Amino acid sequence: MNKQPIQPFDLWRETMAALTQGGLLLCTMGADGKPNPMTIGWMTGGVIWGKPIIEVLVRPSRYSFSRLEQVAEFTVNVMTPEFVDAIQICGSMSGRDTDKFAETGMTPAPAQQVTVPLIEQAAISYECRVVHTNEVIPPHLAPEIVSAFYPQGDFHRVFFGEALAVCAAPDAQAQLAGWLR
Ligand SMILES: Cc1cc2nc3c(=O)[nH]c(=O)nc-3n(C[C@H](O)[C@H](O)[C@H](O)COP(=O)(O)O)c2cc1C
Numbered sequence: 001m002n003k004q005p006i007q008p009f010d011l012w013r014e015t016m017a018a019l020t021q022g023g024l025l026l027c028t029m030g031a032d033g034k035p036n037p038m039t040i041g042w043m044t045g046g047v048i049w050g051k052p053i054i055e056v057l058v059r060p061s062r063y064s065f066s067r068l069e070q071v072a073e074f075t076v077n078v079m080t081p082e083f084v085d086a087i088q089i090c091g092s093m094s095g096r097d098t099d100k101f102a103e104t105g106m107t108p109a110p111a112q113q114v115t116v117p118l119i120e121q122a123a124i125s126y127e128c129r130v131v132h133t134n135e136v137i138p139p140h141l142a143p144e145i146v147s148a149f150y151p152q153g154d155f156h157r158v159f160f161g162e163a164l165a166v167c168a169a170p171d172a173q174a175q176l177a178g179w180l181r
Helices: 012-020 063-070 081-090 100-104 143-149 172-179
Strands: 024-029 035-040 043-048 051-058 073-078 124-135 157-168
Touching: 012 024, 012 043, 012 073, 012 124, 012 172, 024 063, 024 081, 035 051, 035 063, 035 081, 035 100, 051 063, 051 073, 051 124, 073 157, 081 100
Parallel strands: none
Antiparallel strands: 024 035, 024 073, 043 051, 051 157, 073 124, 124 157
């Protein structure tokens, strides 16, 4: 897909629409150079330290967590609704025992500013370098959120990524219209 550079939050409405319906794939890579896509449903974005920052929340039990510990970069890839089967696979299988690129037929493609690849078939890709991490701290969290989301612990780590580059397909808005309600 012939993607062009855009400003970090130019297509944020489309990105948030996809996020709330499970259409985002986080791509990470270990020291072995193998990329791994994982479906994410939690992400925020804004400006911190004068930089465009995207925060993703990853549980320690995820294979992706160990990849982020090895290579402190990630890409966030906004998929079109047609990729619902791939999104389901990336949100239920683990890269520990499955090559999810091979399983889904998606392909990694070189990013411009980070070593972790983006996903060729994505309509939008955000390239991020981790500039800060923070743990979700149970005593600091509202008790009803602890009981609703963390019955087995496995408290997320928040990875703050500086968006170094963002690229989108020329017709990304049209491609993603299916996520907008
Ligand atoms: C819609 C959806 C959203 C998800 N969001 C997240 C998320 O934000 N953070 C997270 O740690 N896991 C999330 N998951 C779970 C992971 O995608 C899932 O456990 C995946 O199989 C982990 O892959 P990995 O072991 O290759 O990293 C989500 C799953 C789905 C289906």
